Amino acid sequence: MDVVIAMAAYIVRRLMQAVIVLFIVSLIVFSFLHIMPGDPVLFMLGTTAPSQEVIDALRKELWLDRPLVVQYGHWLSNCIQGDFGKSILYNEEVTSILARRVPITIHIGLLSFILANLLGVLAGIICAVRRGKILDSVISTIANIGLAIPSFWLGILGIYLFSLKLGLLPVQGYTSPFSDFWLNTRQLIMPVFCLAIVSVAAIARQTRSAMLEVIRQDYIRTAWAKGFTERKIIIKHVLKNGLIPVATLSGMQLGVLIGGTVLIETVFNIPGMGRLIASSVMSRDYIVVQACALVIGVSVVLINLAVDIFYGWLDPRIRYD
Secondary structure, eight states: OHHHHHHHHHHHHHHHHHHHHHHHHHHHHHHHHHSSSSOHHHHHHTTSOOOHHHHHHHHHHTTTTSOHHHHHHHHHHHHHTTOOOBOTTTOSBHHHHHHHHHHHHHHHHHHHHHHHHHHHHHHHHHHHHTTTSHHHHHHHHHHHHHHHSOHHHHHHHHIIIIIIISOOSOSSOOOOTTTOHHHHHHHHHHHHHHHHHHHHHHHHHHHHHHHHHHHTSHHHHHHHHTTOOHHHIIIIIIIHHHHHHHHHHHHHHHHHHHHOOHHHHHHTTOOSHHHHHHHHHHTTOHHHHHHHHHHHHHHHHHHHHHHHHHHHHHOTTOOOO
8 A cells, every 4th residue: 555655656756757847848949930930921921012001910929029928928828728839820629730740750660669669679688689799799789880870871772772773662642551451561561660660779789788787686696596497587587687777768769660760750740740840840830840849858758757667667676756
């Protein structure tokens, strides 16, 4: 009972901290976008020469004629109610735009996250168990290269090789898996791999380091002395205790994958939230950028909270006092 109460109190504290963090993030994003050069009203009106009355009316409709403090308060109040405003570029409610774009980004991000953890943890285990051997050296070298490769460059290279030269995969686009699962799979092979490659390398290195540290512990030597098999020791003792720092990194990588799809979605012309952010920034559609930043901020905070709670299952010695 005491453990449950302590965990509940910890979750409440973290949620309060999350509210403060999100408030600061929203304030920074709002202020930064408003001090950038350019006028979103003039951009929305296009190349025509509108009268001053039209400009003033549109500025009033968008609340751009109020002081920044009033604009921020109005925007934040509406966001709390689920109203992110109307896009200047698309002339559509931001909530409707996000409803179409966010699932695509989540789809790509989750697939990349699963792939990164499966390959990264497996590679790290192999390196730790075969430390100093040829396999360890090869995988470690590949991991170091993976950390240094820009994802967008890898995507362009993949398009050139697998799409233009070999004709094996589509060049661009996204099709719902409910419409055509096979086409969706072929379209996502390169984006998912390019998005996951850096995370695979990072998780592999972290898993190797964490498992080597656990392997040196006394209770692992005791398990060897008792005659346990290598497989049982790795799975039952080493892996579970070594996953704590890996879980931290994986949680951080999930936030990065969901929020960092801008380049990948742009390279592969995928209509997700990342591409939406890129086009909105270029067009100074700050209403959409603010909404996307808020969605990403909430996602990262909730992911970090879930990772912290997950620690208790990985290591019962952890207390939430």
